[in-house]
Amino acid sequence: MTVSIRRMSLGTGYEYLLSSVARGDGSVAASSPLTRYYAESGTPPGRFLGAGLSGLHDGAGVAEGSEVTESMLFNLLGMLADPITGTALGSRPLPWPASQAERVRLRVAQLRVDLVDAQRESAVAAIEAEESEREKTIRRPVAGFDLTFSVPKSVSAVWAVADAGTQVVLYQAHQDAIRTALSYAEAHVFFSRSGKAGAVQEPIRGVVAAAFDHWDSRAGDPHLHTHVVVANRVQTLDGTWRTLDSKTLHRYVVALSELHEGVLHDLLTGRLGYAWDERTRRHSSVARHDIAGVPDELITEFSRRSTDIETATATLIAAFARTHARQPSNTDMLRLRQQATLQTRPDKQRHTLAGQTAKWRERARPFVDGDTATWADTLRGRTVLPPLRADDIDLALLHQTARLALDTVAAKRATFAHANVLAEVHRQLHGARFATPADRLAVADRMTAAALDAALRLTAPDRVAVGAQIYTTRTILDAESRLLDAGRSVDAPAVSASAVADVVAEPLPGTDHHLGPDQAAAVQTIATCGRRLDVLVGPAGTGKTTSLAALRQAWEYEHGTGSVIGLAPSAAAAEVLADDLGIDTENTAKWLHEAARQNQRLDRMTALVDQINTRTSSPSTLLARQLRAQLDEAYAEYERWMIRPGQLVIVDEAGLAGTLALDRLVAEARDADAKVLLVGDWAQLSAIEAGGAFDMLVTDRPDAAELTNIRRFHNEWEREASLQLRVGDQAAITTYAEHDRIRSGDRSEM
Secondary structure, three states: OOEEEEEEEOOOHHHHHOOOEOOOOOOOOOOOOOHHHHOOEOEOOEEEEOHHHHHOHHHOOOOOOOEEOHHHHHHHHHOOEOOOOOOEOOOOOOOOOOOHHHHHHHHHHOOOOOOOHHHHHHHHHHHHHHHHHHHHHOOOOEEEEEEEEEOOHHHHHHHHHOOHHHHHHHHHHHHHHHHHHHHHHHHHOOOEEEOHHHOEEEOEOOOOEEEEEEEEOOOOOEEEEEEEEEEOOEEEOOOOEEOEOHHHHHHOHHHHHHHHHHHHHHHHHHHHOOOEEEEOOOOOOOOEEEEOOOOHHHHHHOOHHHHHHHHHHHHHHHHHHHHHOOOOOHHHHHHHHHHHHHHOOOOOOOOEHHHHHHHHHHHHHHHOOOOHHHHHHOOOOOOOOOOEOHHHOOHHHHHHHHHHHHHHHHHHOOOEOHHHHHHHHHHHHHHOOEOOHHHHHHHHHHHHHHHHHOOEEOOOOOOOOOOOOOEEOHHHHHHHHHHHHHHHOOOOOOOOHHHHHHHHHOOOOOOOOOOOHHHHHHHHHHHHOOOOEEEEEOOOOOOHHHHHHHHHHHHHHHHOOOOEEEEEOOHHHHHHHHHHHOOOEEEHHHHHHHHHHHHHHHHHHHHHHHHHHHHOOOOOOHHHHHHHHHHHHHHHHHHHOOOOOOOEEEEOOHHHOOHHHHHHHHHHHHHHOOEEEEEEOOOOOOOOOOOOHHHHHHHOOOOOEEOOOOOOOOOHHHHHHHHHHHOOOOHHHHHHHHOOOOOOOOOOOO
16 A cells, blocks of 8 residues: 555654754755755655645745745644644644653752752652653644655665656656645545534645655665645635544545555656556555566565564464464454564664665666666656546446446445445556546546446435445345345254253263353254354353354264364464364365365366267276266365255354355355354454454344353453453443553553
8 A cells, every 4th residue: 555644643743754854954945855865864844735725824825835844843733723823723722731751840840949869869750750651641632644655666666776867757756646646635535524523524625734755764775755744624615724534534545545556657657658567465465566677576675674574573473373373363463563563663764865876776786687777767668558538438348347346345345435446446447557647537436436326325325424425235235135044044954952951961071060051051052943044152251162062062963973064264263173173174265265166176077077978989988087087086075175964064253254255155055954153252353354244143133142151260350341341331441440450551562
């Protein structure tokens, strides 16, 4: 993603933007941002952007592109005030707390002067400790949002080693793409709110933003990127200054990222004739697009920071899997990657651009032919695609691409919004080159509208803010309907009540303990009810594994050994389930993929054998025998990935299972006359792809089997507190605090 977002707190949170700015006497207006910094250490001062600048300076406005001084930035982001006059923009927020050092100085000054040195030192230490603890609890108002626009790594690589003229073209294309994205956002994404609880979405005149260019990463790799800091104050059409609607902004960050990248590709193709290659990513199914002719080895060489983060992330993932007995979810992965980023973060260094360029060219030489600047010049003029105008896209192609985008989004989300579809449409358009940014925007908007016309709107259009309408597709609704039908159907295999009673009456294998009342009731309900699709709700620590072991014993008592199989959302979770229950278990996605693949293979082999048998007078020929042997092998492999009659298929951590995947699984179980049991907790993480089916199935029936007794904790108060925490009851926080179970610290410490 080429655009990321970071919330900035009121106060001195903006200072990192100034830490690398050169302090020379040069003027930004007198020289280009590039040429001046070849010799000067650091990066250029910030410059103002945004249509909202016209409302500043008591209506006189501020010129776009003019320099942002430190005092201006303090007014804007430290006080939410006019950067020129210091006048508050809208209502002044509550006075933000002074820094810890300032508070300590103030309180020390209030100490009695006649304290002896030892007393004074002790008092100062106590003050510092108290203020340090207070610092952790301070919640500062939001001053703005740092939208960081980065160019693709291949663009940074070429920019790093090209001649000065080409560097300027690359840099300017990046800036023009930023302006396009910012202008689009001002027209369609940036709003304010008014009314009770911000119920009314208000259009604005534009945003007030400051842009800061940076050249490199903390590891010294070329990394051309620009921090565009958007102030949390915007002027509505009536002239009132209000806060920014941040929810809508966050919703559209991915779409703005894809827009910036697409426009950048168009501009570089138009100005330098670059062609673009589609290349696979290591950890994503979404392809990336790089300048054609830039070798992967050079990109890797200039990605040392990414490599360090990936290595640290892999270590954290392995530790997570060992601790939690499962692979991290999407949310866990994001947190682990953030942790790895901080752990591997070196101090920021200041260099001249000339010095960095010399180092980058030296590092690049082993990966290119000859002089790096000459090599960079060979990348020009490779495009073979004519630039498209908006009118060049015929209606059939437009609707075909719109449908593809819609299907892609629907496979990931059970419900979605305009921003999700717009982002995917821009992603689908990365392979096309447009004559102007306006042409790309026009086509993207038309495709998005066509895609949403084919979707089903779930919210009333006249009562929901722009971009907040929620959609789904008929495919998802039909799948959910079939799952509900399966959950209500009672024609599946079952176990006799007497067999279950015998199992429940016996102590657990290898112990003197019996199932608890809630566990016994759950096993009895699931085993005897005959539901085609069943659910077991089990919060953490309620003994799901023990209950499932008893269920397996009862099921195999009547349906035979091997009649219980397991599926889980990851290979690690599947391995844990297999060890706990002693059953064949597989990753859900792999199982569905192999079942479909082996079915297709078996169909092909059967058709081929039939063809040979009908076309030859001697079915015992060598070829026929070989084909029949291959057919037997294909059938044996097919049986490994098929559900058999009377089986019980346990899907663990079912809240992580996608709706469409569950629909396929239940359809196969229905065809085979088997039963599917979903095990999980609706209060835990949901699916990465289109999900929510587990919660839907639980709430559809009043008698869903549920484990209620927490068995994991030794302290009685922890049992109740964990259940409160599970459902979001804030009273649990007080309980944990009373038992000294809450720890605080900065992100890296925690």
